[in-house]
Amino acid sequence: MNQPTRTELCRVNNAGDKMSVNPDDPRVRRTRQLLQNALTDLMGEMSFNQISVQDITTRAGVNRATFYAHFEDKYALVNYHVRHMFLEALQQRMPAKHEFSQATMRLFIVATAEFLRSFFGRCTPLDQLSYPQMAIQVQVVLYEMFLACQTQGHFPTATLSKSPETTATALSWLVFGATFDWAHGGLKTSVDELADGLLPYMTVGLHGAGV
Amino acid sequence: MNQPTRTELCRVNNAGDKMSVNPDDPRVRRTRQLLQNALTDLMGEMSFNQISVQDITTRAGVNRATFYAHFEDKYALVNYHVRHMFLEALQQRMPAKHEFSQATMRLFIVATAEFLRSFFGRCTPLDQLSYPQMAIQVQVVLYEMFLACQTQGHFPTATLSKSPETTATALSWLVFGATFDWAHGGLKTSVDELADGLLPYMTVGLHGAGV
DNA sequence: CGTCAACAGTTGCTTAACCGACACCTGATG
């Protein structure tokens, strides 16, 4: 499975990381951190599809068999990595209590845009196949965040047009997709202008009845 | 053993690190590295005798019991650490083949001086007791190096006045002691001047008969 | 004086990481 195959395409939304090990164990956290660091290192030096599991584990100082105790393959690792990094970036910018305001929406947009720019800016030019596969993990995280916002009660449920899942889907894809295009299209506008353009579509449910 | 006791004084030349574990195991190298990093961190923040084993292991993300699998106590760790750092600093400056020339001697002096200055410069002001105990590890390493130089044949044995051990003892103490005083006395001269002053005493055996 | 908190070491058991070896696949090379 050195070349991207059909199976790769099926793994876009599939985590692929093993849950047989206890993620709270310090050894587990350490090992995953080492693998992630090795991956970022290598992605600064060569294209993702040139990188072998061998390379990653050697660089990390981790046994190859240990890798497979944590991840199904290198795609599972990179997906995990992107989700992890992005979640961290989000939580760093977000206030502890994020109510569902226009300001919060703007934060989501800005954080996403900054992340896509900085994360993929550090990589060697990415092959066409792996880029979307990685970036799309950002949408997964956004979906979870929007969903959590609502179910944790920080959301004015009275103004919801549909189910929380529908709202999360719509908003996450809107933010991710538009930001992805923006980053991919050469960052032609400022981040603020990007946000200004998107905000009206995100806050339709906020000031009254449904769509 | 929170306060330095009598036993501490007996441990100056005693390694104190356990050899029951295999030093080539990646996990062992990793754990020791983590403990060393934690120690340097903490020594930049507080005095050495304020630091508890607890502090070190917490900072390192290593279990306290694991600490004791590697080192007898925090003194054993700091000794190991100093030896390790200094050896690394030496090997970085030394040419692969170090014959016993005047130039090599100068390198030893300069490397030692630089190390003492940089290593202890990063620490919070050290208490009077722990400073010599740590620094003296430098002499231990120097002794081993001088000894290795001779037994590995890079030394003109014909010019030796005494046994290799005697030579190693004399030279290591000469270099360490003088450099220690230099570093401790406020670095009043340049490193080169320091070396110029010491070199004649170190090369008496090099140009002819014994002492 | 008692006691209370914090640290030092130690122990038995559990869990994760290491290691070597294996079968398998793939692409390059003679």
Next chain:
DNA sequence: CATCAGGTGTCGGTTAAGCAACTGTTGACG
């Protein structure tokens, strides 16, 4: 065509790390 090198994924046995709990010491405080 054969085969050889290098990567993948898996397995069983060994070793180190984690964890919780324990005793013992020391210093502070009422």
